[in-house]
Amino acid sequence: MHRVRGSSRKESGPGIALLLFGCWLPSTGCDSPQDSGLRAETMRRLDREVTPILPPRAGDRYIDATREAGLDFSHRLLDGEMSNIVESLGSGAAVLDVDGDGWLDLYFVQSGWYEGVVEGARPERLPDNRLYRNRGDGTFEDVTAASGTGDTGFGLAAIAGDYDGDGHTDLYVCNMGANRLYRNRGDGTFEDVTERAGVGDPRLSVAAAFLDYDGDSLLDLYVANYLEFDPEYDYHYAPDGFPPPLAYEAQTDALFRNRGDGTFEDVSAASGIDSVAGRGMSVVAADIDGDGRVDIFVTNDASANFLWRNLGKGRFQEVAVESGVAYGENGDATAAMTADLGDYDCDGRFDLMVTDMSYGSLYRQAEPGWFMDQIGPSGVAPLSGQYVSWGGGFLDFDNDADLDLLIVNGDLHHVLGWEDLLLENTGEGRYVDSTNAGAYFGQKLMGRGGLTADIDNDGDLDLLITNLMDRPVLLRNDAPGDNAWFTLALSDRGTNRAALGTQVKITHAGRVQVATVRCPSLYLCSGDPRLHFGLGRSERIDRLEVVWPDGERQVLTDLPVNQLLTLARERT
Numbered sequence: 079m080h081r082v083r084g085s086s087r088k089e090s091g092p093g094i095a096l097l098l099f100g101c102w103l104p105s106t107g108c109d110s111p112q113d114s115g116l117r118a119e120t121m122r123r124l125d126r127e128v129t130p131i132l133p134p135r136a137g138d139r140y141i142d143a144t145r146e147a148g149l150d151f152s153h154r155l156l157d158g159e160m161s162n163i164v165e166s167l168g169s170g171a172a173v174l175d176v177d178g179d180g181w182l183d184l185y186f187v188q189s190g191w192y193e194g195v196v197e198g199a200r201p202e203r204l205p206d207n208r209l210y211r212n213r214g215d216g217t218f219e220d221v222t223a224a225s226g227t228g229d230t231g232f233g234l235a236a237i238a239g240d241y242d243g244d245g246h247t248d249l250y251v252c253n254m255g256a257n258r259l260y261r262n263r264g265d266g267t268f269e270d271v272t273e274r275a276g277v278g279d280p281r282l283s284v285a286a287a288f289l290d291y292d293g294d295s296l297l298d299l300y301v302a303n304y305l306e307f308d309p310e311y312d313y314h315y316a317p318d319g320f321p322p323p324l325a326y327e328a329q330t331d332a333l334f335r336n337r338g339d340g341t342f343e344d345v346s347a348a349s350g351i352d353s354v355a356g357r358g359m360s361v362v363a364a365d366i367d368g369d370g371r372v373d374i375f376v377t378n379d380a381s382a383n384f385l386w387r388n389l390g391k392g393r394f395q396e397v398a399v400e401s402g403v404a405y406g407e408n409g410d411a412t413a414a415m416t417a418d419l420g421d422y423d424c425d426g427r428f429d430l431m432v433t434d435m436s437y438g439s440l441y442r443q444a445e446p447g448w449f450m451d452q453i454g455p456s457g458v459a460p461l462s463g464q465y466v467s468w469g470g471g472f473l474d475f476d477n478d479a480d481l482d483l484l485i486v487n488g489d490l491h492h493v494l495g496w497e498d499l500l501l502e503n504t505g506e507g508r509y510v511d512s513t514n515a516g517a518y519f520g521q522k523l524m525g526r527g528g529l530t531a532d533i534d535n536d537g538d539l540d541l542l543i544t545n546l547m548d549r550p551v552l553l554r555n556d557a558p559g560d561n562a563w564f565t566l567a568l569s570d571r572g573t574n575r576a577a578l579g580t581q582v583k584i585t586h587a588g589r590v591q592v593a594t595v596r597c598p599s600l601y602l603c604s605g606d607p608r609l610h611f612g613l614g615r616s617e618r619i620d621r622l623e624v625v626w627p628d629g630e631r632q633v634l635t636d637l638p639v640n641q642l643l644t645l646a647r648e649r650t
Contacts, residue, residue: 170602
């Protein structure tokens with residue numbers, strides 16, 4: 079083992095860090111005029127020294143549209159180097175319709191300032207989170223200042239959801255330190271209601287999800303916390319650069335119950351959620367086993383995953399081991415990152431995909447509540463095993479009626495980029511590397527978060543990828559629209575306006591697809607809340623069956639394809 083103090087590490091390498099990464103290195107004392115000038119210049123350099131956009135090739139499905147969209151955000155680390163495990167986590171993004179115009183806007187989280195995490199003195203000027211409004215013409219407008227969402231804390235993740243049921247999508251930001259809850263006023267501005275709501279949670283939060291766990295139509299909040307970071311502890315294997323997660327104590331997660339008056343009650347103890355500590359990285363909140371109650375799956379770094387089975391009456395039981403989702407295929411607690419839910423083999427049961435620093439896991443739900451890891455038989459293992467994988471999830475990028483995979487990769491300890499993966503479902507429960515994904519998939523960036531969303535409302539899924547110490551990447555799906563599609567947006571009566579917990583089944587050309595409405599949280603990110611279905615060559619949807627959260631069933635038949643349908647229950 080090797081111990082390196084922060085001061086000696088700083089003294090040995092600032093020139094190299096500046097040369098390689100063009101990053102802003104704060105001084106450790108009072109700035110001279112020369113120091114201030116240098117800091118301003120390096121900040122300008124950082125803003126423009128990002129990985130260039132590769133020109134598209136003939137036949138590319140995804141086109142890097144970041145620059146033409148006007149997205150000038152760039153992730154930065156204020157001390158210029160990835161010097162501890164907190165800085166290595168990266169930062170994410172969320173898609174949400176801020177103004178209710180039907181177009182998804184973009185929110186990016188920045189790694190700002192936190193004492194003990196960022197080396198050097200606190201700078202006078204701090205980078206902030208950024209909100210970009212979708213103009214509906216392929217471009218975005220930076221509305222951060224007007225919106226009031228420019229948090230300058232050390233941010234990690236963001237999720238979106240209408241927690242107060244007023245029809246306007248709110249925003250929850252996970253930080254190192256107190257989190258932030260921004261209430262959408264409905265006029266393009268947000269109000270920081272964290273203190274009043276009581277959901278600040280001052281620990282190191284990496285993920286969260288809105289859910290209605292008790293069936294009262296009020297959206298509650300689950301927060302996944304990571305570890306007790308100690309800046310003074312620096313024993314580690316020298317080539318790793320900094321101590322691993324097991325060097326720090328795990329933190330317990332939190333569950334906040336929505337009282338319906340704008341405030342939340344911490345029910346972590348009463349529900350059983352805080353009975354065991356993990357190193358939470360991602361949260362899936364959905365009725366996983368089909369018993370009508372919302373369960374919670376949490377991926378943990380270097381610890382066994384959690385599957386919280388909802389027992390009803392406000393109580394949860396941790397059942398990951400007996401359900402087969404606690405460990406990886408080899409029976410070890412992997413560095414699990416993202417988690418996503420989907421029926422990849424089209425058998426009518428929800429499966430789970432997990433990324434990690436080895437092969438990942440593809441948990442197929444063989445029976446209700448019992449899973450088998452198919453990462454090897456699926457063909458994903460040999461494709462992902464050479465990388466450390468972070469973000470990503472299920473999607474149907476070619477609209478052929480089965481779920482493909484996005485996997486975002488990046489080095490764990492060093493600023494070393496790797497290619498991301500777009501894997502195509504062959505329709506037989508196996509995955510292959512997509513041959514025409516796009517020029518971007520040959521670039522090597524420090525990938526962290528990844529989400530899917532139909533940004534331009536054209537019926538195919540676009541991608542948004544966040545990268546450590548680099549620009550985000552907006553990949554527009556420009557492939558010819560040979561296959562049909564269907565997008566469903568639901569609005570419920572009561573305070574669960576987003577209809578979280580609704581179960582949907584569609585039948586077309588003899589095929590059946592299932593989905594559930596949930597907070598679409600992934601590693602560091604929050605995706606498109608609408609349900610997207612690829613339909614292949616189907617010309618009509620024979621049957622659409624919707625089971626609302628209270629059990630009411632609604633059936634529509636003989637629907638046209640290639641449409642975005644908004645389905646709302648009348649408000650009482």
